[in-house]
Amino acid sequence: MVRNIVVLSGSSHPGFVDSVCETLGVSPSSRLLAKFSSGETRCEIRDSVRGKDVYIVQTFGVGPTSSASPPSSASTRSATTADEESRSPPNTVNDYFIELCIMISACKTGSARRVTAVLPLFPYSRQPDLAFSKAGAPLVSMSGTTRQVVGERGPGTGAGRDYTFESVPVTPGASIPRTAGLGSAGVDVAEMMGKVSLGGGNKGTGPPAGGNGTASPVLVPQQQPGTYTTHDYENPGLMIALQAKSGYKQWMAQSGSLVADLLTCAGADRVLTCDLHESAYQGFFDIPVDNLHARPLLQRYIQQHIPNYRDAVIVSPDAGGAKRATAVADELGLAFALIHKERRSPKISYPPKATMMLVGDVAGRVCILVDDLADTANTLTRAAKLLKREGAVQVIALITHGVFSGDAIARINASALDRVVVTNTVAQEAHRAACDKLVVLDISGTFAEAIRRVHHGESISMLFQYD
Ligand SMILES: O=P(O)(O)OC[C@H]1O[C@H](OP(=O)(O)OP(=O)(O)O)[C@H](O)[C@@H]1O
Numbered sequence: 001m002v003r004n005i006v007v008l009s010g011s012s013h014p015g016f017v018d019s020v021c022e023t024l025g026v027s028p029s030s031r032l033l034a035k036f037s038s039g040e041t042r043c044e045i046r047d048s049v050r051g052k053d054v055y056i057v058q059t060f061g062v063g064p065t066s067s068a069s070p071p072s073s074a075s076t077r078s079a080t081t082a083d084e085e086s087r088s089p090p091n092t093v094n095d096y097f098i099e100l101c102i103m104i105s106a107c108k109t110g111s112a113r114r115v116t117a118v119l120p121l122f123p124y125s126r127q128p129d130l131a132f133s134k135a136g137a138p139l140v141s142m143s144g145t146t147r148q149v150v151g152e153r154g155p156g157t158g159a160g161r162d163y164t165f166e167s168v169p170v171t172p173g174a175s176i177p178r179t180a181g182l183g184s185a186g187v188d189v190a191e192m193m194g195k196v197s198l199g200g201g202n203k204g205t206g207p208p209a210g211g212n213g214t215a216s217p218v219l220v221p222q223q224q225p226g227t228y229t230t231h232d233y234e235n236p237g238l239m240i241a242l243q244a245k246s247g248y249k250q251w252m253a254q255s256g257s258l259v260a261d262l263l264t265c266a267g268a269d270r271v272l273t274c275d276l277h278e279s280a281y282q283g284f285f286d287i288p289v290d291n292l293h294a295r296p297l298l299q300r301y302i303q304q305h306i307p308n309y310r311d312a313v314i315v316s317p318d319a320g321g322a323k324r325a326t327a328v329a330d331e332l333g334l335a336f337a338l339i340h341k342e343r344r345s346p347k348i349s350y351p352p353k354a355t356m357m358l359v360g361d362v363a364g365r366v367c368i369l370v371d372d373l374a375d376t377a378n379t380l381t382r383a384a385k386l387l388k389r390e391g392a393v394q395v396i397a398l399i400t401h402g403v404f405s406g407d408a409i410a411r412i413n414a415s416a417l418d419r420v421v422v423t424n425t426v427a428q429e430a431h432r433a434a435c436d437k438l439v440v441l442d443i444s445g446t447f448a449e450a451i452r453r454v455h456h457g458e459s460i461s462m463l464f465q466y467d
Pocket of ligand 1: 126277317318319320321371372373374375376377378379380
């Protein structure tokens with residue numbers, strides 16, 4: 001049993017917190033989480049946190065489970081609160097984030113000695129601060145032979161200058177007289193409003209902010225609600241097309257550093273997370289960030305549950321995850337193949353043409369796709385289709401974070417994937433019930449051990465033999 005520790009559960013994944021607490025030999029502390037009918041979050045910490053080492057666990061997948069599970073345990077809910085909850089809309093990732101910030105702040109003002117945000121799946125980690133191309137450079141528009149910076153911090157410079165790392169963008173529309181709202185000279189406002197909507201990060205609304213380095217929303221074309229993915233940020237064709245239409249520079253919302261700042265500002269002293277999409281994200285913080293790995297768990301699964309795994313091929317479904325997948329292949333001494341996801345379009349058009357290319361030999365072999373995250377499951381299902389077409393006998397996906405938003409589960413059910421193995425960093429009960437191909441591995445023990453180590457000031461990296 002770990003003493004002088006407080007573990008608080010956000011409303012996203014209470015079952016996970018129960019498992020962590022069971023391993024630690026403590027009970028989850030009492031808190032009340034609810035929403036007012038206006039949608040505002042209500043939070044009360046009901047156990048004393050004075051002088052305690054506090055761990056607040058919140059994750060960021062949104063599935064049927066999250067809306068179905070009550071935001072607080074029955075013992076902490078009053079009749080009024082339950083009534084409020086029944087009228088409340090289901091939680092979204094953003095609700096969970098605000099709830100987390102309020103809980104952190106409540107603990108700090110309650111004189112907690114230290115507050116650690118435990119985030120099995122880190123929010124917004126797929127949204128870089130700048131729009132990067134797959135080649136790693138900020139997205140730029142090609143205007144003749146001149147390159148223009150699409151998004152960067154700082155006050156303006158003239159359009160058409162060559163990009164350097166000292167370059168700063170012009171104030172959007174500063175040199176173009178604006179009429180009203182979105183309109184700028186030479187742009188048909190009605191046409192613009194019909195064809196574009198505002199979207200910075202998660203599609204913020206309101207007019208673009210002006211000047212002095214203030215991030216402004218990004219213009220993206222009108223699609224069906226909820227069909228955007230972070231892939232849209234990587235589509236230079238889309239950005240160029242929109243810039244040509246709008247006359248605005250496309251400035252990216254700096255979601256990554258904003259989320260880091262908000263957590264720190266709320267009072268977090270430390271962050272504990274797992275398989276960050278970009279490990280460089282840790283650099284956005286000036287507090288310690290411990291990035292745990294699901295790799296030992298996934299490797300153990302391969303060794304124990306895939307017969308003749310030594311003849312299998314580890315496959316990365318995109319170049320971004322190659323390092324992650326090769327680490328597994330190297331550790332187990334397996335062959336490796338790579339699928340290159342090409343999203344760039346040579347023309348200014350939307351939607352972009354996307355192709356997938358396989359590098360490696362998979363014919364007659366079991367393929368093990370390794371990735372950090374499945375959201376829409378497009379990447380996985382398309383990769384599986386390609387691998388089967390190239391002669392793979394079986395395709396098994398090993399994923400750390402199973403977000404499975406929208407119709408992802410239906411897509412997996414209908415796909416060439418034979419099995420999808422995920423950890424429970426995101427609640428999987430509802431997904432599991434709808435998908436026979438899903439196998440869920442419990443990673444709560446890793447988090448419990450990491451919490452114990454942080455509490456006692458022990459090394460986290462020693463948890464992972466290869467670190
Ligand atoms: O289930 P989906 O909606 O297809 O999304 C999953 C993919 O998205 C992420 O990579 P992403 O393409 O964002 O970036 P990367 O190229 O940096 O890996 C993740 O690593 C998966 O490969």
